[in-house]
Amino acid sequence: LAKTTQPICRDSYEGQEVNITCSHNNIATNDYITWYQQFPSQGPRFIIQGYKTKVTNEVASLFIPADRKSSTLSLPRVSLSDTAVYYCLVGDEGFKTIFGAGTRLFVKA
Amino acid sequence: GAVVSQHPSRVICKSGTSVKIECRSLDFQATTMFWYRQFPKKSLMLMATSNEGSKATYEQGVEKDKFLINHASLTLSTLTVTSAHPEDSSFYICSARDGTGAIEKLFFGSGTQLSVL
Numbered sequence: 473l474a475k476t477t478q479p480i481c482r483d484s485y486e487g488q489e490v491n492i493t494c495s496h497n498n499i500a501t502n503d504y505i506t507w508y509q510q511f512p513s514q515g516p517r518f519i520i521q522g523y524k525t526k527v528t529n530e531v532a533s534l535f536i537p538a539d540r541k542s543s544t545l546s547l548p549r550v551s552l553s554d555t556a557v558y559y560c561l562v563g564d565e566g567f568k569t570i571f572g573a574g575t576r577l578f579v580k581a
Numbered sequence: 582g583a584v585v586s587q588h589p590s591r592v593i594c595k596s597g598t599s600v601k602i603e604c605r606s607l608d609f610q611a612t613t614m615f616w617y618r619q620f621p622k623k624s625l626m627l628m629a630t631s632n633e634g635s636k637a638t639y640e641q642g643v644e645k646d647k648f649l650i651n652h653a654s655l656t657l658s659t660l661t662v663t664s665a666h667p668e669d670s671s672f673y674i675c676s677a678r679d680g681t682g683a684i685e686k687l688f689f690g691s692g693t694q695l696s697v698l
Contacts, residue, residue: 513672514692515585515674515675515690515692516625516676516689521686559625568615568627568630569615569617569625569676571617571624571625571627
């Protein structure tokens, strides 16, 4: 299982773009990168998933460099409601879901 | 996206009683489900992997006789906390793997807050 490392916390202001980088130096060839968002007292919610290059959906973008040893979640124009913990997970179809510490994003007015 | 329903959302019980938590995949079949516990301001800790029709696989340090897992159908897994004690108070979360798409994804229940008095 590839271990992931993320910043513990990030502060931002409403309307700003927030980028959170996750390091996964020992990512395997078959591993995908998945990001989840968790609000207090709720289960994590799927945000985005990718394998390489760039993936974009209605919520976020995911940038993955060629060596895939890191990935960056980009949240455009954050709002107060984006205050949450963001988790980066790396694994393949058979992977167990081992969560790292996550990144606490705090969006201020 | 896929929906995972977890019930109850909150339970308060007396020490020594057993509590059952249900996790259902509503619109897909889940051969594999996962159970976690989470303490305040901490990350999710994987407790066990639940496989339909077979015994669950427990993580190191998790007592299988304490946390009974049953995955009797492709849409339902249950976690029973037996003889609960105050130290079992925690937030329990389940997830189910949806492998019907091109890429497998995990979908999570809304969690169960267990308080043991």
